[in-house]
Amino acid sequence: MANRSALKPPAAKSVFINCPFDDGFKPIFRAIVFTIISSGYYPRCALDATDGADIRVSKIAIMIGECDWGIHDLSRIEVDGAGIPRFNMPMELGLYLGARLLGEGRHRKKRALILEAERHRYDAVLSDISGQDIEIHGNDPDQAMRRVRDWLSAHRSRNAPPLRGATAMQANYRLFHTQIDALLVDFDLDALSELTHNDFTFAVREWIAKQATAMLP
Amino acid sequence: MATKPRKPKRAKQPDIFDRTVVYYGIKIPPFRGKMSPTAKAIREALRAQVEPTRGKQKRA
Numbered sequence: 001m002a003n004r005s006a007l008k009p010p011a012a013k014s015v016f017i018n019c020p021f022d023d024g025f026k027p028i029f030r031a032i033v034f035t036i037i038s039s040g041y042y043p044r045c046a047l048d049a050t051d052g053a054d055i056r057v058s059k060i061a062i063m064i065g066e067c068d069w070g071i072h073d074l075s076r077i078e079v080d081g082a083g084i085p086r087f088n089m090p091m092e093l094g095l096y097l098g099a100r101l102l103g104e105g106r107h108r109k110k111r112a113l114i115l116e117a118e119r120h121r122y123d124a125v126l127s128d129i130s131g132q133d134i135e136i137h138g139n140d141p142d143q144a145m146r147r148v149r150d151w152l153s154a155h156r157s158r159n160a161p162p163l164r165g166a167t168a169m170q171a172n173y174r175l176f177h178t179q180i181d182a183l184l185v186d187f188d189l190d191a192l193s194e195l196t197h198n199d200f201t202f203a204v205r206e207w208i209a210k211q212a213t214a215m216l217p
Numbered sequence: 218m219a220t221k222p223r224k225p226k227r228a229k230q231p232d233i234f235d236r237t238v239v240y241y242g243i244k245i246p247p248f249r250g251k252m253s254p255t256a257k258a259i260r261e262a263l264r265a266q267v268e269p270t271r272g273k274q275k276r277a
Contacts, residue, residue, distance in 0.1 A: 009249055040243045048250065161242035168241075183262050189255055202256040205248045210263045212238040212245070 008066060009042035011106060015152075016067035017045040018092040019115075020076045026193070030200060031141035032071060034173050035148045037204045039163050041069065047197035061095055065103075068110055070096045071148060075117035075139065077125065090126055097132075113151040115144065142170050176207050233267070234260055 015036045019029055036043040044067050049059055064070070072093040079085045093114065100110040114134045116122050122129055133151065137144040146166035153163045164172075180203050181192050195203065237246050252260075 007249055009246070013246070037245065038240070038243070040245055042246065042249065163243065164241050180259070183259065183266075187258055187262055189258060195255065196253070198250050199253055199255045199259070201250065202248050202252065203259050205245065206234055206256075206260050206263050208240050208245050209234050209238045209247075210267055212240040213233050213267050215240075 009044070011066050011068045013040070014042045014044050014067040015069040015071060016064055016096065017043055017071050017073075018089055018096070019045075019071070019073035020086065020089065021045075021047060021197075022076075025073075025076060027141045028073070028075075028137065028139070028144045031145045031173060032148050033197075033201060034176065034204050035145045035169055036152070037201070038169055038172065038208065039149065039152045041152065043201060045197070057091075057095075060092055061099075064092075064096050064099055065107070068106065069152075070110060070112045071115065071151075072096065072112060073115040073137075074122055074126065075115060075137070093129070097129075111151075111155055113148065115147060142166075145170055145173065172211075176204065180207055234264065 017029070017032060017036075019025060019032070021029065033043045044063055046060060046063070048063070070093075072089060074089055074093070077086050077089055093112070096110065096112060099107045100112070103110075112132060114122070114129060114132050115137050116134060117137065117139050119136050122134060135147040135151070137147055149163055149166045149169055156163070163169075177192060184191060184195075192200070192203070235247050237244050239245070
């Protein structure tokens with residue numbers, strides 16, 4: 001029997017996340033991951049393969065090929081202390097849009113959500129993306145959750161059950177934080193904010209499974 | 218002597234943490250990645266939170 005954990009998630013349920021992985025962006029990134037899992041999808045990102053940000057472009061391209069959904073955050077492309085802008089996110093967005101435009105079959109149906117911190121800032125730095133689904137999160141994790149939830153909801157099939165509202169998801173995320181942080185303290189483990197990406201993803205999914213079980217009659 | 222036909226065994230229900238669960242109408246698939254020792258500890262702690270409750274309900 002194939003190892004269950006080694007199975008790749010189906011592309012139709014996989015959401016590629018293209019965003020910075022630094023500590024400053026972590027609250028937004030993790031809020032996005034929580035929203036994706038709560039909505040019944042699989043979050044995929046470069047951290048799945050390694051917990052360092054150093055990953056080859058070929059691996060990213062393969063991952064993009066395995067995801068029908070993509071979230072691209074362009075809110076952190078400003079110049080850093082050394083006066084150098086960050087090009088990783090626009091480059092991965094380009095790869096993703098390239099797959100949609102030039103790929104065949106399923107790739108042509110890829111959906112992309114582009115997130116920015118401020119309205120119309122992208123016009124100045126990347127005007128070619130005008131006309132795409134671009135939403136603003138204002139550097140607020142709650143707003144990022146709402147944008148991602150609304151985007152996933154808008155593209156669900158007509159017969160699919162509705163996703164929970166963003167406010168309910170945000171409340172759930174706070175409850176998750178409280179309960180998992182307490183559990184980690186009890187077991188002398190690192191705090192939630194210190195967990196690796198894989199452990200965080202795992203904790204979200206298992207916590208939801210526990211909540212679902214508690215609701216059974 | 219004819220042997221008694223064996224009663225078919227009921228398939229064992231997979232662990233709630235290994236199967237798709239339904240939460241507010243949404244199917245949440247199981248985690249598909251490598252489970253670290255930290256992840257295993259989180260799972261066992263959450264399992265411990267679920268199982269004692271069920272035990273108490275049966276005894277009542």
